[in-house]
Amino acid sequence: MSATITIPAACRTVPELDVDTASIGELAQDLLVASTQIDDVGEVAGGSARVPDWTGAGSSAYHAWLGPFGYRADAMSLALRRVGRRVEDHQTEMARLDDLRGRLAQAVGQQMYALDDFERRVRVHVNNPPGAEEDPASYDPTTTALQQESRTLDQALRNLDEQITSWETDVDTEETAMAAAFRQVMTTDQVEDRYGGVADPADAPLSRMPPESAGPAAAREWWESLTPAEREAIMTAAPGAIGNRDGIPAVARDEANRVSLDRDLELWEGLGDDRTPEEDRQLENAAAAQDALEEYEGERDPNGNEIPSMLWMYDPDAFGGDGRVAVSIGDPDTADNVAVNVPGLTTDGREIGQYTDQAFNLHQSATTADPSQTYASIAWIGYDAPNDNPFTGDSARVLGEGAAEDGGALLADSLNGLNAARDDDFNLVPIGHSYGSTTLGHALTDHDVDVDRAAVVGSPGLGSGVDGPGDLDVPEGQFYVGRNSDDGVSGLAGNGWAHLGPLGLGYDPSDVDFGANRFQAEDSSRNGTNDFGDSHTSYYDPNTESLSNLGIILSGGEPVGAEGVHDPFFPSWGNLNASPEDPEADRDVTHPQTTP
Amino acid sequence: MTLAVTFLEVGRRAHGWDEQNLQLLASARQISDAPTGGLTSAVKGAADAFLTSWHRHVTTLAEEAESTGDDLRGAVEDYMLTDDYTASASYDLSMDEYAEFHQNLVDR
Numbered sequence: 001m002s003a004t005i006t007i008p009a010a011c012r013t014v015p016e017l018d019v020d021t022a023s024i025g026e027l028a029q030d031l032l033v034a035s036t037q038i039d040d041v042g043e044v045a046g047g048s049a050r051v052p053d054w055t056g057a058g059s060s061a062y063h064a065w066l067g068p069f070g071y072r073a074d075a076m077s078l079a080l081r082r083v084g085r086r087v088e089d090h091q092t093e094m095a096r097l098d099d100l101r102g103r104l105a106q107a108v109g110q111q112m113y114a115l116d117d118f119e120r121r122v123r124v125h126v127n128n129p130p131g132a133e134e135d136p137a138s139y140d141p142t143t144t145a146l147q148q149e150s151r152t153l154d155q156a157l158r159n160l161d162e163q164i165t166s167w168e169t170d171v172d173t174e175e176t177a178m179a180a181a182f183r184q185v186m187t188t189d190q191v192e193d194r195y196g197g198v199a200d201p202a203d204a205p206l207s208r209m210p211p212e213s214a215g216p217a218a219a220r221e222w223w224e225s226l227t228p229a230e231r232e233a234i235m236t237a238a239p240g241a242i243g244n245r246d247g248i249p250a251v252a253r254d255e256a257n258r259v260s261l262d263r264d265l266e267l268w269e270g271l272g273d274d275r276t277p278e279e280d281r282q283l284e285n286a287a288a289a290q291d292a293l294e295e296y297e298g299e300r301d302p303n304g305n306e307i308p309s310m311l312w313m314y315d316p317d318a319f320g321g322d323g324r325v326a327v328s329i330g331d332p333d334t335a336d337n338v339a340v341n342v343p344g345l346t347t348d349g350r351e352i353g354q355y356t357d358q359a360f361n362l363h364q365s366a367t368t369a370d371p372s373q374t375y376a377s378i379a380w381i382g383y384d385a386p387n388d389n390p391f392t393g394d395s396a397r398v399l400g401e402g403a404a405e406d407g408g409a410l411l412a413d414s415l416n417g418l419n420a421a422r423d424d425d426f427n428l429v430p431i432g433h434s435y436g437s438t439t440l441g442h443a444l445t446d447h448d449v450d451v452d453r454a455a456v457v458g459s460p461g462l463g464s465g466v467d468g469p470g471d472l473d474v475p476e477g478q479f480y481v482g483r484n485s486d487d488g489v490s491g492l493a494g495n496g497w498a499h500l501g502p503l504g505l506g507y508d509p510s511d512v513d514f515g516a517n518r519f520q521a522e523d524s525s526r527n528g529t530n531d532f533g534d535s536h537t538s539y540y541d542p543n544t545e546s547l548s549n550l551g552i553i554l555s556g557g558e559p560v561g562a563e564g565v566h567d568p569f570f571p572s573w574g575n576l577n578a579s580p581e582d583p584e585a586d587r588d589v590t591h592p593q594t595t596p
Numbered sequence: 597m598t599l600a601v602t603f604l605e606v607g608r609r610a611h612g613w614d615e616q617n618l619q620l621l622a623s624a625r626q627i628s629d630a631p632t633g634g635l636t637s638a639v640k641g642a643a644d645a646f647l648t649s650w651h652r653h654v655t656t657l658a659e660e661a662e663s664t665g666d667d668l669r670g671a672v673e674d675y676m677l678t679d680d681y682t683a684s685a686s687y688d689l690s691m692d693e694y695a696e697f698h699q700n701l702v703d704r
Contacts, residue, residue, distance in 0.1 A: 023634025027643070030630035034623040038654065041616050041661065049609055053602045058671040065664065073657060080650065090639075172638075179642035186649050267622040 003143045005122050008154035010115060011161050014105045015168065017098055024091040031084035032236045033262040039077035039200070039237045045070030072188070075195035079185040081236050082195075086181040093174045100167055104160070111156055118153055122146055202233035206241060216247030216413075216420035223248050235259065244313050244324070246417025250333045257314035258293075261286055264316060278321055285316035285323035285349035292327050292356040292379075299329075299360075302371050302596040307363065309356075312378060313414075316349060319384040323349020327356045329363045330376030332418055337366065337427040339377045339554050340418070341540075342411060344434025344458075345489075347385035355379035358540035362431075365542075365551025365594040373555055382414055383407025383439055401442070401463055401505060404435060408442025408463075415449045427452040429554050433539060434458045434489055438505045444472040455480040455553050457521060457539040457546055460492035461506030468507070468515045480553050482521030482539060482546045483510035483565070485585035488530035490565075511580075512564030519559035521546035522589045548592035603675045606668050613665035620658035627651050 045066050051059065125142055185191050205226050210218040223231070223242070231252065234242060239256035242248045268275060268283035275283065289311060296309040310328040318324035332338045341359050343351075359379040366375045384403055411430070418428060428451045432440030441462025443449060454474045456462065459481060466472065469479040483490050493508035509516050522545055525534045539546040549559035567580040628651040632643040 017636065019636050020634030023631050027630045027632060027634065030626050034626050034650075034654065037619050037623040038657070041620060041657065044612065044616060049612065051602065051605045051609060054606055058667075058674075062664070062668065062671075069657075069660060069664075076653060076657070083646070094636075171636075175636055175638040178635075178639045182639075182642040182646040186646055188653055191653075262626075263619075263622075266626045267619055270622045270625055271618065 003147070005125070005143065005146045006150050006154070007119050007122060008115060008150060008157050011108060011111060011157040012164050014101055014108055014164055017094075017101050017171065019094050019098055021091050021095040021098065024087060024094060028084050028087035028091060029258070029262060031080055031087060033259050033266065035077050035080035035084055036236055036239060036259055036263055037267075038073055038080060042070050042073035042077055045073060071196060072192065074200065075192050075198070076188075077237070078195040078198055078200060079191045081233070083181055083185060084236070085232060086178065090174065090178045097167065097171055097174065104163055104167060108160055108164075111153070111160055114153060115157065118146075118149060200233065200237055201230055202237035205230045205234060206238055209241065212245075216245075216417040219245050219247030220249075220420055223252070243311075244315060246413055247420045249421055250310055250312055250328065250331055253312055254308075254310040257311040260314055261289055261311060265290060278317075281321040282316040282323070285321075285325065285352075288350045288352050289314060289316070289325050289327065292353045295353065295356065296329055296360055301367055301374075313380070313382055319348075322384060323352075324382055325349045325352045326378055326380045326382055326414075327352055327359065328376050328378040329356065329360045330374065332376040332378060333421050334374070335376035335426065336373040337375050337429060337554050337556065338418060339366075339375070339550075340380050340411070340415065340428070340430040341378060342380055342383075342407075342430060342432040342436035342440050343385060344432070344436040344438075345386050347381055347436075349381055352379060352381055355381060361540050361542055361547055361594065362550055362554060364596060365547045366554040367551075368594055368596045369548075369552045369557055370555040371596060375554060377554070380411070380414065383410045385439075386435055401438060404438035404463060404505075405442050405446065407439035408444075408446055411439055411443040412447035412449050415443065415451060419450050427554075427556060429453045429455065431550060431554075432456045432459065434536065435460065435505075437461075437509070438463055441466050441472070441506065444474060447473075449473055453478040453480065453553060453556075455482065455550060456509055457482040457550070458484070458487050458489050458536050459509050460489050462509055463506045466506045466509075468513075470515075477517070479509075479516050480519055480549075480559060481509040481514075481516040482519050482549060483582075483584075484521055484523045484526060484535045484538070484546070485582040486523070486526040486529060486535035488532045489536045491530060491580075508565060508567070508580075510565050512566055514564065516564075517559070518562045518564050519545075519549040519553070520562045520584070520587075520590070521549065522584055522587065524589045524591070526585070526589070528585065542594050543591045544594070545590055545592060547594045551594060603672050606675075607672045610665045610668035610672065613661045613668065617658050617662035617665065620654055620661060624651050624654040624658060627654060 049066055050063065054062075125146060185194060205222075208222065208225075210222055226234070235252060235256045236259060239259040241256075243253055243257040243260055245253070264282065264286045268279050268286065271279060293309050293311060296307070299307045299309070301307055307329060308331050310331065311325075312328045312332065313324060313326035315324040330338075339359070339362055341355065341362065343355050347355070356379045359377040363375050363377040366373075366377070383406065385407065386403055415428060415430060430440050430443070430451055431454070432438070433456070437456035437459035438461060440454065440456060444451070444454060445463060445466055451474060454472065462472070469476075472479055490508055490510060492505055493511075507514050510518055521539060523535055523538045523541075524544075525538070538544060539550070541547060545560070552559045563583040565580045565582045627647055630647055632640050632647065635643055
């Protein structure tokens with residue numbers, strides 16, 4: 001008696017899919033950015049380009065041209081935006097299909113291995129038949145098992161065939177739909193037939209957008225009332241309306257600001273030698289922002305999660321060309337702990353790269369301190385910081401509090417915006433360096449803000465009238481100060497080596513009488529003399545006491561404490577020759593690890 | 597609004613259309629430079645044709661904007677040639693506005 005064992009047919013191989021989804025994303029972005037510019041032209045033609053008081057034949061011809069031109073530009077903008085969004089969807093779908101292809105190929109490999117193994121075992125079985133004397137009904141359990149295994153294997157292979165066919169159909173459907181989306185608006189006639197006179201879906205929601213004065217909570221409420229389609233339309237048609245608007249989610253701000261950034265770069269780089277000096281400056285700000293974002297793209301935390309870098313604020317023309325820009329390392333809308341790093345002297349938009357480096361260093365340090373939590377660290381060039389050396393050109397501005405006062409208001413807006421964008425409990429920790437600490441001082445005294453902790457490093461004072469943490473809108477015991485004993489800038493406080501008294505920027509917060517939590521922040525380059533270089537600028541350097549302690553503070557821990565400075569000059573105004581005594585000056589400097 | 601001030605506005609619009617021209621040319625360039633190499637071969641052909649067409653469409657828009665700027669400048673220059681211009685401009689415009697107006701025309 002003989003039995004049949006069928007060897008199942010092999011399944012199909014999975015076809016190749018030659019696709020680069022990142023490049024498709026770039027294509028989508030380019031189309032969306034171009035649509036933004038065309039939308040602007042349409043808006044100009046429909047409004048500000050008119051000259052109502054101009055009469056005569058020239059006026060008639062001009063105004064008669066404006067209408068159809070604007071109509072065409074609006075239709076083109078909508079068409080290009082729609083195609084750009086379709087390409088974004090295509091990127092998502094092709095990424096899914098590419099991922100599925102990988103999993104199918106892996107499954108095919110496994111099943112083909114199983115098939116080979118099965119075939120080998122059947123061969124062995126056939127070549128070594130059971131003894132003829134045995135009862136076929138009972139002697140051949142192996143044959144029965146192999147027959148059952150054959151059916152199971154065949155079912156799995158045929159199932160894979162079906163999945164591969166289904167995958168091919170999905171690829172074909174998606175490719176056909178994408179190609180059709182391109183072909184449907186190839187000519188201007190097609191564009192006008194489809195989109196001529198169609199209302200821009202961004203217009204109605206923008207008309208309902210609350211004014212700035214309504215505050216960030218109103219902005220968030222408005223944003224949440226919009227449909228996904230309306231949000232997408234606004235991010236492309238009017239990125240400037242939401243990119244810097246406090247209360248709008250960081251993800252949306254980032255997307256809108258990147259549209260503006262790409263558009264600016266395309267324009268200004270394309271002008272080449274025809275750029276004006278102002279445009280040169282704006283291009284430098286924009287390029288610096290682009291570089292900063294690219295530098296940290298794809299960074300991952302120790303748990304393998306991607307750390308997003310976000311363009312949280314972008315206005316390259318602000319403050320007379322100095323620029324207003326903020327880059328966040330980590331998502332400030334989801335992180336457990338959010339730091340806002342406020343820079344001081346010599347800061348403008350062109351330097352966002354180095355401040356983003358510092359923000360990243362702090363992110364690393366906090367992650368080292370407590371890897372179980374998540375962090376966002378924002379490099380915030382959000383105010384018109386003094387941008388010259390204090391002892392050369394811009395000293396008068398530095399030594400006054402005007403810029404810090406104005407900046408404090410802007411900082412308070414940003415802090416309130418970060419709070420308004422979230423419902424959950426998180427820790428908001430602003431950190432001011434140098435004159436940025438004076439700006440932070442004004443935000444925490446002149447305005448109603450809600451922060452969990454605050455810290456300053458290299459501070460020349462938090463503003464006149466701030467004599468202790470109790471003057472600041474910070475929870476009791478949650479104000480920290482770091483100071484290198486050689487840091488000469490701290491002497492610009494009312495007390496300190498410069499003896500500026502009321503001409504200074506307030507009480508030295510590292511002074512023992514101020515009452516802050518001083519933490520260790522000595523730098524290995526110290527040499528016992530007042531220094532405005534490394535001693536003042538190394539607070540965010542990796543593996544320093546300062547960065548380590550700032551990371552601990554951001555993570556909610558207690559930093560390594562230090563005794564405050566004693567100044568015999570202040571506040572009695574006694575001996576002008578007396579110098580502050582800093583107990584930290586004689587301590588050995590340590591080098592704690594600040595990278596995970 | 598006087599005639600001189602009106603033509604100051606016309607001159608400003610001319611400058612505005614020059615800027616729109618530059619920005620549209622930048623958009624046209626961005627479209628033609630957009631990458632299609634990441635698409636599959638079934639889509640790439642349509643995408644390339646689309647970008648070629650749209651580069652032309654947007655360039656046409658840019659040229660119209662530039663041409664309009666030129667036309668507006670021509671209208672202003674015609675106005676400046678009239679006797680009325682000198683009298684009304686010097687009478688109605690502040691010196692700053694006049695300087696800006698004139699500089700705009702010189703720059704063009």
